[in-house]
Amino acid sequence: MKKRIVIAFSVVFLIFAAWILRHESNDTRTSLQKLPTAEEMQAWDMSEIDKLKVQIEQIPLDSSEEYFTNEVKALLKEYEHVELGAVTIEKDSLSVIKGQNHKSLYNLILKIDVVIDTGKQENSFELAKQLTEEIPEYLEQYSYIRLKVKGIDINVLDLNQGKLCNTETSYSVMNETAFAEQPEDEYAVQTLAFQYQEINPDLSLRKFGVVPETQELYVGYSVQDACFESGREKETITNLETISEDVREYLLSQKITEEFAAANQVKQLTVSFFNGSLENDLRFTFEIH
Helix, strand or coil, rough: HHHHHHHHHHHHHHHHHHHHHHHHHHHHHHHHHHHHEEHHHHHHHHHHHHHHHHHHHHHCHHHHHHHHHHHHHHHHHHCCCEEEEEEEEEECCCCCCCCCCCEECCCEEEEEEEEECCCCCHHHHHHHHHHHHHHHHHCEEEHHHHHEEEEEEEEEEEECCEEEEEEECCCCCCCCECCCCCCHHHHHHHHHHHHHHCCCCCCCEEEEEEECCCCCCEEEEEHHHHHHCCCCCHHHHHHHHHHHHHHHHHHHCCHHHHHHHCCCCCEHHHHHCCCCCCCEEEEEEECCC
8 A cells, every 4th residue: 555655656756747847848938038128128227237147047958048039930921932941049158247257147149940942932132131131120120139148140041952042140238237147167177267368468268167078178269469460470479489488387387277177087288379360360289098
């Protein structure tokens, strides 16, 4: 008799747990629908906006992808022979707020693929260009986009995946007063990287974090424009290689960095430098033993 009661209780518990999970999942989905519009948010003070940013950070990316897939599909229904290919959202977990030792909450990149049946749609190239302009404008009504998305990349393709048009729209904010929470050990090593600016004022920390796919600790600095004045480019690039070695020694000589690397299975350290004068970031990679 006792066994039957225990089994019955277990079944009831499992059913109740499944109901809770479904309920929480539904709450996550509907929370996107309940967010204020960008227009409604204009009347809010900064503290209210910061609280909303933190709340939005908790929304799973797959729920956001599902939500905006439906929203963009609704927009594209106005056009014949046009379909949504895919909506994906990527999180930039490396960017540091300019001038602050904190990770930005303004950290998502929204990627949208649109497909046009060019065999049935006249003026496909003109329509493709129109859509790359219209879709970002349409999405700006959402507070989620205004508060979280730093870039919208739109590709318009034909049925054979040939590219008709693509745009990359970037957004920026000033005076960020809310920031992402970080594990204590990560923040401690990031603080070391941030404080290196005191040793070399020409640098400012731009990116920091572990890239799990490559098992690397990535540390990126912006370099002052003055370092790339006419005639100084080659000298600056040579100096940056020397500085990268100094950063390596500076970080890896600290016990907290060694412990953090071991805990996160980090095998290499990449030190990079960014400036608008450079075609690509300068990257220097060092093995961690």
